[in-house]
Structures are given as C-alpha cells and as structure tokens.
Amino acid sequence: EYEWSKDVKRTLENVFKLKSFRPQQLSAINSTLSGQHTIVVMPTGAGKSLCYQLPALVQPGITIVISPLVSLMEDQVRSLTNKNILAKLMTSTSPKEETQAALNLLKDKDTPIKLLYVTPERLAKSKRFMANLQKCHAEGRLQRIAIDEVHCCSQWGHDFRPDYKFLGILSNMFPNVPILGLTATATSHVLTDVQKILNIPGCLVIKSTFNRPNLFYKIVEKPTSQEDCLNILEKLLKYRYKESTGIIYTNSIKDSEEISGGLRKRGLKVGCYHANMEADARSKVHMKWHEKQYQAIVATVAFGMGIDKPDVRFVIHHTISKSMENYYQESGRAGRDGLRAECVTLYRMQDVFKVSTMVFSSVGSLDHLYGMVKYCITGNMCRRKLIAEHFNEDWGSDDCNKMCDVCCNPNSNTREITLEAHCRTL
Numbered sequence: 001e002y003e004w005s006k007d008v009k010r011t012l013e014n015v016f017k018l019k020s021f022r023p024q025q026l027s028a029i030n031s032t033l034s035g036q037h038t039i040v041v042m043p044t045g046a047g048k049s050l051c052y053q054l055p056a057l058v059q060p061g062i063t064i065v066i067s068p069l070v071s072l073m074e075d076q077v078r079s080l081t082n083k084n085i086l087a088k089l090m091t092s093t094s095p096k097e098e099t100q101a102a103l104n105l106l107k108d109k110d111t112p113i114k115l116l117y118v119t120p121e122r123l124a125k126s127k128r129f130m131a132n133l134q135k136c137h138a139e140g141r142l143q144r145i146a147i148d149e150v151h152c153c154s155q156w157g158h159d160f161r162p163d164y165k166f167l168g169i170l171s172n173m174f175p176n177v178p179i180l181g182l183t184a185t186a187t188s189h190v191l192t193d194v195q196k197i198l199n200i201p202g203c204l205v206i207k208s209t210f211n212r213p214n215l216f217y218k219i220v221e222k223p224t225s226q227e228d229c230l231n232i233l234e235k236l237l238k239y240r241y242k243e244s245t246g247i248i249y250t251n252s253i254k255d256s257e258e259i260s261g262g263l264r265k266r267g268l269k270v271g272c273y274h275a276n277m278e279a280d281a282r283s284k285v286h287m288k289w290h291e292k293q294y295q296a297i298v299a300t301v302a303f304g305m306g307i308d309k310p311d312v313r314f315v316i317h318h319t320i321s322k323s324m325e326n327y328y329q330e331s332g333r334a335g336r337d338g339l340r341a342e343c344v345t346l347y348r349m350q351d352v353f354k355v356s357t358m359v360f361s362s363v364g365s366l367d368h369l370y371g372m373v374k375y376c377i378t379g380n381m382c383r384r385k386l387i388a389e390h391f392n393e394d395w396g397s398d399d400c401n402k403m404c405d406v407c408c409n410p411n412s413n414t415r416e417i418t419l420e421a422h423c424r425t426l
C-alpha cells in the first residue's frame with residue numbers, strides 16, 4: 001500500500017475503464033511513482049502504455065513520452081483524448097503554430113496538459129524545445145520521462161535508431177526525474193546496453209513473462225517449389241483451419257501476391273496485404289478479414305499495426321522472420337483471446353540466405369537471424385523452451401503441455417512428420 005494506491009486504482013477504473021491490472025503493470029507503476037528509474041519489459045500487446053499513461057494522471061506535472069513512430073503516437077493521443085485526458089503530440093513536421101503551442105505549454109505553469117509526446121529528433125535537434133523543457137524542470141513541473149521502444153538506443157537491438165543515442169543526456173540534465181523505459185526486447189545483452197546508454201545504472205528492471213501457453217508452435221519442412229508450398233497452405237486452410245481465421249506472413253510483396261493468387265485459384269477466400277497497396281485497399285482487406293469474409297490475410301510484415309482481432313486462430317510463416325523478436329511479435333498476434341491458436345513456420349535452408357541478404361545492413365542482424373534459425377532447426381528440444389531461453393526466461397521443464405510439435409512427438413524427428421499427419425492430428 002502506497003500513498004498513491006487509492007488514486008491509482010480509481011484512475012484505472014474511472015478514467016481507463018479497466019477492471020484490473022495485467023501482470024507486472026502495477027509493479028511498474030509503483031516503481032516509477034516512487035521515483036525509481038525503471039525499465040519495463042513486456043511482450044507486445046501486454047499493455048506497456050498504461051505504465052506511463054496512468055502515473056501521468058496521479059502525480060502533478062507533465063510526462064514527456066518519447067516514441068520512434070509518429071503513427072503510434074497519433075493513435076495514443078487520439079485514444080487518450082477520447083478518454084478526456086489532455087495529451088499533445090509534437091513532431092519535427094508539426095505545423096509551426098502547433099509546435100509553438102506545444103512549446104508554450106512547457107512554459108505555462110497552469111497548463112492542464114498531462115502528456116506530451118515527442119519524437120527523439122525533436123529532443124536531439126531542437127534547442128528551443130530543450131530550453132523550455134529545462135525551464136519546466138526548474139519549476140518542478142517535469143514529472144517523468146517515458147521512453148517507449150527503449151531498445152532502439154542499443155545497436156544490439158533489432159531496431160536501432162541513431163536519434164535514441166542522444167537520450168543518454170536526460171538522466172544528467174534532469175536529475176530527480178524518473179526515467180521509464182519500455183520495450184518488448186528482453187535479451188540481457190540489450191537491456192544492459194540500454195541502461196549504460198541512458199546512464200541509469202541502478203534502475204529496476206520489471207519483466208513479465210513471454211510465455212503464451214495457449215499458442216501451439218510447429219515447424220514444417222518447406223518444399224522447394226512455390227506450387228508445393230501452395231499445396232501445403234491449401235491443405236491447412238481447407239482442413240486444419242477450416243472454420244478459422246488467420247494470417248499467412250510472407251517475406252516479399254511478390255510472394256504475398258503469388259500466394260494469395262494461388263490460394264484464390266484453389267477456391268480459398270484470402271486477401272493480400274502489403275505496403276505497395278493504397279491505404280484504401282489495405283483497410284478494405286483488413287476489414288473483410290476482420291468480418292471473416294476472408295479466412296486468411298496473406299501479408300508482408302506491413303500487416304501489423306492496429307490488428308486487434310482477438311480470435312486469430314493461426315499465424316503461418318511462409319518464410320522465417322528476420323529475428324526471434326520479430327517472430328515472437330508476428331506469431332503473437334494469434335490467440336489473443338486466450339484460446340488455443342497455432343503458429344506454424346515453413347522452414348528451408350535457402351530462406352536463410354534469402355533473409356540474410358535483406359538484413360545484412362544492421363549491426364548484429366546475422367546474430368538475430370541465427371536465433372530464428374536455431375528455433376527452426378532444433379528438432380529435439382521443446383520449442384517453448386527455445387523461446388524461453390531466447391528471452392532469458394525459465395518456463396519450467398514440463399510447462400509445454402504438448403503445445404509444440406516436439407513435445408507432441410517426443411520420440412521422432414518432428415521435421416520428418418508429414419503434413420498429412422499434421423492435418424489429421426489435432
């Protein structure tokens with residue numbers, strides 16, 4: 001029980017209209033409210049935003065939120081505004097008047113604004129913004145600094161952003177202002193690096209489990225020809241996933257068009273989704289899928305943001321992801337309702353080379369790809385155990401409950417099990 005506990009609970013129910021906290025949300029909130037630097041590690045979709053949005057309302061002053069993606073910030077500001085929470089967004093492309101207004105609110109002692117979202121470039125490149133922020137701090141009105149997707153400051157993360165490096169000065173510049181970093185990247189390597197870069201050595205790391213007990217994981221050997229791949233996907237959709245909806249991830253626009261076209265020829269109702277399509281066409285496909293007019297969406301990873309369909313029953317990877325982090329996030333769109341869902345990956349050696357040529361540009365990317373390959377080619381170890389190891393977790397030895405292909409068939413080389421068998425056995 002803390003002095004703020006009643007307020008926290010009241011805000012959760014009355015403002016956010018939520019009944020209870022998800023695992024670790026309250027610990028994170030208490031930690032940051034006590035003034036402690038904190039890093040929160042939770043899987044995508046677990047509810048990291050609440051960990052800074054709620055504290056912003058129970059203590060006086062302004063919360064600065066730094067986030068790498070303008071579209072995500074726009075979504076958040078919109079949803080906060082709908083809850084009657086005063087939040088503003090400032091990017092380097094905001095119109096002049098808007099920027100001026102946002103700058104003024106940092107100076108204004110009586111501003112009702114609780115959260116100000118800014119891009120890292122804004123912090124890195126605008127002297128005026130920093131000057132105003134210092135003034136705000138000097139007057140004791142800078143409540144906390146939240147850094148979303150905080151792994152972006154580490155070169156070892158899978159998504160390094162140079163502007164994030166600059167955030168290291170914040171802890172010195174604003175002493176006594178708690179920093180709250182949030183990420184879904186759990187490797188200890190990255191977490192240590194992040195603490196070093198942000199210069200917050202004694203920070204508390206709060207981590208919730210990455211285990212998704214209702215997801216069944218499986219690897220299928222991928223044939224060489226696209227035609228044979230289509231046969232596999234056709235069988236899966238016609239039999240095993242007959243009445244369900246799901247996603248098929250491909251790694252190129254060309255593949256997503258070929259696969260969706262091929263499946264349509266075979267009489268299946270599927271949509272295609274990639275970044276080269278007009279926004280209109282994309283949202284139409286999304287909607288049809290949402291309403292179950294499409295059994296599956298065949299997509300590149302461009303299909304990701306804003307998927308809030310709880311009953312996705314399968315996520316099939318036609319090609320491996322470029323890292324386990326990516327795979328976990330993409331496959332994790334299955335089974336949000338807590339009911340059984342399946343994550344199937346088609347794996348073949350050639351794809352490793354194909355993907356490696358695409359990821360070669362960033363530091364450590366081949367390590368990341370190797371993590372994905374290891375998950376696919378290890379045929380004698382529980383897939384969940386491999387995932388747990390990757391995220392530095394221990395899910396206990398017998399926690400799988402036969403929810404992966406290896407544990408289902410402990411005595412055989414699972415990769416030799418035919419697809420027919422997979423389609424028959426449930």
Ligand code: ADP
Pocket residue numbers: 018019020021022025042043044045046047048049050
């Ligand atoms: P993350 O940033 O971890 O990926 P978000 O903060 O975007 O996740 O939250 C994902 C979804 O979970 C949102 O729709 C949010 O409203 C919902 N959510 C967060 N916390 C709770 C909770 N305690 N109870 C129910 N839903 C929640």
Ligand code: MG
Pocket residue numbers: 048049148
């Ligand atoms: Mg988030």
Ligand code: ZN
Pocket residue numbers: 381382383384385400401402403404405406407408
């Ligand atoms: Zn298992």
